[in-house]
Amino acid sequence: MPPDPVPAPLAAPVPIAALTIEPRAVEGRIRIPYRWPAGRTAGAFLARLRDEGRLYGLRCPRCKQVAVPPRPRCLACRVPSEDWVAVGPEGELLSWTTAPAAPARPAEVWALVRLDGADTALFHRLLDVPPDRLRVGLRVRADVASPTVRRGAITDLIGFCAV
Amino acid sequence: MQPVAILGAAQTRHVARRDDACYSELAFEVVAALLAETGFTHPRIDTVITVSSDFSDGRTISDMAVQDAVGAAGKSSSKVSMDGAFALAYAAARLTCGRYRTCLVVAHAKASEGRPREISRAAFDPFFERPLGPTDHVALGLQARRFLARGTVTREAVALAAARALAYANGNPNAHWRGALSSREIQLGPPVADPLHRFEVAPDSDGACALLLADLDTARAHAAARGVPVIRLDAVACATDRHGLGDRDLGLPGVLPQVARAAYAQAGITDPVREIDVAEVYDASAVQTLLWREGVGLPVDLLAGPAWNPSGGALCAQPGFATGLVRVAEVWRRLAAGEGRTGLAHGMTGFVGQAHCVGILRRA
Ligand SMILES: [Zn+2]
Numbered sequence: 441m442p443p444d445p446v447p448a449p450l451a452a453p454v455p456i457a458a459l460t461i462e463p464r465a466v467e468g469r470i471r472i473p474y475r476w477p478a479g480r481t482a483g484a485f486l487a488r489l490r491d492e493g494r495l496y497g498l499r500c501p502r503c504k505q506v507a508v509p510p511r512p513r514c515l516a517c518r519v520p521s522e523d524w525v526a527v528g529p530e531g532e533l534l535s536w537t538t539a540p541a542a543p544a545r546p547a548e549v550w551a552l553v554r555l556d557g558a559d560t561a562l563f564h565r566l567l568d569v570p571p572d573r574l575r576v577g578l579r580v581r582a583d584v585a586s587p588t589v590r591r592g593a594i595t596d597l598i599g600f601c602a603v
Numbered sequence: 604m605q606p607v608a609i610l611g612a613a614q615t616r617h618v619a620r621r622d623d624a625c626y627s628e629l630a631f632e633v634v635a636a637l638l639a640e641t642g643f644t645h646p647r648i649d650t651v652i653t654v655s656s657d658f659s660d661g662r663t664i665s666d667m668a669v670q671d672a673v674g675a676a677g678k679s680s681s682k683v684s685m686d687g688a689f690a691l692a693y694a695a696a697r698l699t700c701g702r703y704r705t706c707l708v709v710a711h712a713k714a715s716e717g718r719p720r721e722i723s724r725a726a727f728d729p730f731f732e733r734p735l736g737p738t739d740h741v742a743l744g745l746q747a748r749r750f751l752a753r754g755t756v757t758r759e760a761v762a763l764a765a766a767r768a769l770a771y772a773n774g775n776p777n778a779h780w781r782g783a784l785s786s787r788e789i790q791l792g793p794p795v796a797d798p799l800h801r802f803e804v805a806p807d808s809d810g811a812c813a814l815l816l817a818d819l820d821t822a823r824a825h826a827a828a829r830g831v832p833v834i835r836l837d838a839v840a841c842a843t844d845r846h847g848l849g850d851r852d853l854g855l856p857g858v859l860p861q862v863a864r865a866a867y868a869q870a871g872i873t874d875p876v877r878e879i880d881v882a883e884v885y886d887a888s889a890v891q892t893l894l895w896r897e898g899v900g901l902p903v904d905l906l907a908g909p910a911w912n913p914s915g916g917a918l919c920a921q922p923g924f925a926t927g928l929v930r931v932a933e934v935w936r937r938l939a940a941g942e943g944r945t946g947l948a949h950g951m952t953g954f955v956g957q958a959h960c961v962g963i964l965r966r967a
Contacts, residue, residue, distance in 0.1 A: 463622045463623060465622065468661065470661060476729045476730070478730050482730040482731065486730065507850070508849075509728075509730075509731040509847060509849070511847075511850070515845050515850055534749065534849075535745040535746075535748040535749045535752070535853065535854075536745070536748060537741055537743075537744025537745050537747070537748060537796045537797055537798075537799075538744070538794070538796070538797045539738070539740050539741050539744055539795065539796035539797070541720075541724075541736035541737070541738065541741075542718075542720055542721055542736075542738070543718075543720060548736075550735075550737055550741045550744070550745065551745075552745055552749075552848060552849050552853075553849075554849075560847070560849050560850050561848075561849025561850075562731070562849055563731065563732050563735070563737070563745075563847070563848045563849050564735060565735060576748070576749075576752040593734055594730065594731050594732075594734050594735065595734050595735070
């Protein structure tokens with residue numbers, strides 16, 4: 441039987457810590473268009489906002505709570521909700537915060553509003569409310585864009601103003 | 604739940620930017636440290652669960668990209684794309700099913716590689732919320748206002764919680780933020796999402812964390828061989844709440860009380876104030892430092908009951924989805940060092956605590 445070949449001596453490994461590592465970074469950007477069909481519930485809400493300039497919620501047949509934004513099933517009872525009811529256009533300010541949408545962008549005022557006739561709150565913007573008037577419970581009113589520019593998006597609602 | 608045990612925990616320092624390591628190298632750091640600490644080798648690890656966010660990594664199926672770092676090749680591996688604390692539930696399920704004796708859990712996050720605010724926007728509902736352009740910080744601000752409007756806690760108490768976190772972090776070598784600021788100085792700092800100011804909102808950190816879990820027999824043999832205590836995971840519970848920002852009252856602790864009660868029942872805890880020695884919760888804001896306390900059934904007074912976020916909490920280091928796993932690692936470290944017998948670790952996912960997970964650790 442031939443003897444095992446003698447392995448050639450390896451060069452001594454250089455510890456990685458001893459190497460000068462030039463930090464390199466690869467820059468990139470992921471940009472992928474999407475198309476999200478709004479479905480029957482959000483779709484109906486947005487179509488009515490466009491066509492009528494009004495806000496609607498869905499009422500649970502069991503507990504009678506009205507969800508705005510509408511949810512196809514009651515969040516509490518989990519039964520299907522099919523009863524559309526008009527809500528607002530006035531409501532109550534539940535919360536607000538001032539923050540930029542991105543670090544470099546100007547700060548905007550964001551709000552949670554419970555519309556009259558609704559039991560849950562709609563997230564949107566506050567428009568031109570003087571800071572000294574801001575308080576939880578403030579009466580606010582939906583400001584909807586004019587019919588010619590509405591396109592069936594939540595931005596057809598421009599935001600909420602103080603009543 | 605059949606008890607399982609946590610044999611070891613490792614984490615990196617959490618910093619603003621780790622340009623010296625790509626994310627799989629970051630994951631490898633904690634795996635290497637954990638294997639060195641426990642004396643385990645890859646052949647003795649039966650299954651691997653990684654925790655990462657595809658959006659944060661800028662790479663889909665981000666778990667596949669760290670398989671070399673975590674030694675997953677040839678093993679059954681899976682992924683949690685939520686906060687890392689939820690991986691505890693997954694790991695415990697894998698171990699209690701009896702097919703695996705050991706499970707490695709590894710979470711990594713490099714907030715510096717992307718733009719955390721813009722990435723957070725992609726989690727909002729595309730029909731009612733996202734077109735308006737909110738971020739995770741907007742949700743934190745809305746929650747803070749709701750919480751303060753309840754009147755149970757003062758504005759000052761929130762700033763004090765942030766000041767306290769920075770002070771605690773001075774003793775945590777892994778913390779991203781440390782400091783000595785008064786509650787007044789914090790309230791005079793730059794606003795982030797009012798009423799929250801800088802240091803009342805958790806930083807965006809680069810960091811990683813790893814845990815090794817095992818069945819109780821393996822854990823006992825390991826403990827005996829190395830002269831270390833067995834740290835059991837006696838309970839893990841989680842639940843998810845409504846998604847829409849206006850579908851739940853953000854100023855309340857949501858499903859957390861229910862999650863905590865389930866965890867206490869599993870672990871046989873009847874009086875959390877007296878029985879829990881240390882607790883680490885994922886507080887993305889100083890309001891959450893207080894609100895999650897209420898959620899797990901502890902009094903508002905931060906000095907009553909267990910040591911509360913003694914690491915400084917997420918307020919001082921928030922490495923993405925690794926943040927909740929770091930809470931577990933911190934509790935494990937303190938119990939292993941003899942700083943108490945029972946600990947609570949909490950993680951959350953979704954805006955301002957849509958989903959919560961609570962684990963109860965106990966030194967045998
Ligand atoms: Zn109902």
